[in-house]
Amino acid sequence: MDEAVTQIKRLVETSDELGRRRIMESLHKLAYSMESPEDTRDRYSFLHLQTATVKIGFNLELFKYMASSTKAVSVDEATRKTGGQKELIGRLLRYLSSIGAIDEISAGQYLANRVTRNLAGEAAEAGICHYFGSVSMQYQELPSFLERSGYKEPVDETNTAFHQAWKTPLSPFIWYDSQPRLAKYFNDYMATRSQPQQSWLKVYPVLEEATNLHPERALYVDVGGGIGHQCAQFKDKYPELQGRVILQDLPFAIAEALPTPGVENMVHDVFEPQPIRGAKIYHMRSILHNHPQHKVSQILQNIKAVMAPDSILLVDEMILPEVGVDAVTAAVDLTMLSAFAARERTEAEWRKTFDEAGLELVQARIYNPLTYEGVLDARLHARGTKSQVGNETAWAQ
Numbered sequence: 238m239d240e241a242v243t244q245i246k247r248l249v250e251t252s253d254e255l256g257r258r259r260i261m262e263s264l265h266k267l268a269y270s271m272e273s274p275e276d277t278r279d280r281y282s283f284l285h286l287q288t289a290t291v292k293i294g295f296n297l298e299l300f301k302y303m304a305s306s307t308k309a310v311s312v313d314e315a316t317r318k319t320g321g322q323k324e325l326i327g328r329l330l331r332y333l334s335s336i337g338a339i340d341e342i343s344a345g346q347y348l349a350n351r352v353t354r355n356l357a358g359e360a361a362e363a364g365i366c367h368y369f370g371s372v373s374m375q376y377q378e379l380p381s382f383l384e385r386s387g388y389k390e391p392v393d394e395t396n397t398a399f400h401q402a403w404k405t406p407l408s409p410f411i412w413y414d415s416q417p418r419l420a421k422y423f424n425d426y427m428a429t430r431s432q433p434q435q436s437w438l439k440v441y442p443v444l445e446e447a448t449n450l451h452p453e454r455a456l457y458v459d460v461g462g463g464i465g466h467q468c469a470q471f472k473d474k475y476p477e478l479q480g481r482v483i484l485q486d487l488p489f490a491i492a493e494a495l496p497t498p499g500v501e502n503m504v505h506d507v508f509e510p511q512p513i514r515g516a517k518i519y520h521m522r523s524i525l526h527n528h529p530q531h532k533v534s535q536i537l538q539n540i541k542a543v544m545a546p547d548s549i550l551l552v553d554e555m556i557l558p559e560v561g562v563d564a565v566t567a568a569v570d571l572t573m574l575s576a577f578a579a580r581e582r583t584e585a586e587w588r589k590t591f592d593e594a595g596l597e598l599v600q601a602r603i604y605n606p607l608t609y610e611g612v613l614d615a616r617l618h619a620r621g622t623k624s625q626v627g628n629e630t631a632w633a634q
């Protein structure tokens with residue numbers, strides 16, 4: 238066994254990120270293939286408890302504390318640090334070590350491991366708190382919701398497992414206005430969930446497409462851009478490009494928007510007419526996967542209505558492979574279903590969505606093969622579809 242572990246570790250060291258992920262998937266599947274019925278039962282039965290105790294760890298700042306310590310931490314030290322009761326802290330540490338979040342090195346002595354250090358990072362905390370705080374409630378409701386709906390794919394965004402869970406008629410994004418703590422987790426998660434270097438800017442030829450614009454023309458509009466990380470990255474990478482850079486989102490996000498020099502922060506609801514006409518690039522990242530098909534069509538129509546003949550609509554989303562979708566992506570797909578009656582799409586499904594909106598998918602570029610994230614370049618049809626902006630604007634060709 239030790240020999241096999243050494244070989245696998247060596248293999249990981251020589252693999253790239255995708256290879257490392259594939260090895261992990263294989264090892265998980267190998268472990269599952271050895272499970273007894275009791276193992277399988279217990280693995281699923283206690284999943285909720287794993288997240289709950291990790292959340293308690295965040296509340297106590299336990300992972301940050303342990304990750305910053307170069308030596309083992311005793312139950313007494315953790316008790317002093319957290320201000321909890323010794324017996325309780327001891328039981329929590331024992332459980333966290335049993336699920337691999339920390340290592341137990343001897344009786345009552347615990348050491349940070351790689352998972353502890355991962356949990357000490359802002360991205361893990363924001364994501365897990367978002368899923369634990371906002372999303373897990375809708376997972377809990379999903380079985381009864383689907384049973385009541387006769388196991389049909391939800392299509393009504395006003396009646397989803399989210400609404401059933403939180404007993405609200407509001408859409409999740411409007412509901413966040415009344416949930417500042419959960420909204421902060423969500424915004425932080427959106428801001429930290431992907432590495433800045435994994436972005437559409439890595440693969441899209443911006444300079445080929447968007448130079449020599451009229452300075453008053455909108456160069457880049459990030460529609461539903463959250464608190465403005467994409468705008469900041471765009472400005473950072475292309476400070477010399479002429480044209481306006483505009484962030485649009487709902488009031489709760491714009492209220493928290495980054496004060497990036499040269500970026501205009503604007504409240505805009507994607508279901509209202511788009512106020513920025515004839516922009517060179519309209520960018521939407523992780524927006525359409527939050528809406529059912531009929532709403533996606535409405536959003537696309539609102540942008541199409543103001544596109545100039547040379548405007549580019551960049552839809553930045555996961556582009557699912559036809560087979561072999563990984564567990565995280567399949568989970569995100571069902572999360573979209575349970576919150577928004579929405580879905581993730583394959584390239585063929587994206588093409589159909591653009592076709593139905595009267596837009597042409599010109600090219601799809603994957604920028605992160607690990608997560609299937611990519612940018613879909615859609616344009617007005619070269620022939621046939623007339624721009625409604627057309628020659629009204631001085632800059633339109």
Ligand SMILES: C[S@@+](CC[C@H](N)C(=O)[O-])C[C@H]1O[C@@H](n2cnc3c(N)ncnc32)[C@H](O)[C@@H]1O
Pocket residue numbers: 410427428460461462463464485486487490505506507508521522523524527
């Ligand atoms: C999944 S987040 C993506 C945020 C950002 N584009 C990113 O990739 O980090 C979806 C965003 O859509 C915004 N949003 C939801 N409904 C909207 C609406 N009706 N109009 C404008 N923005 C909306 C949310 O506030 C949120 O910032």
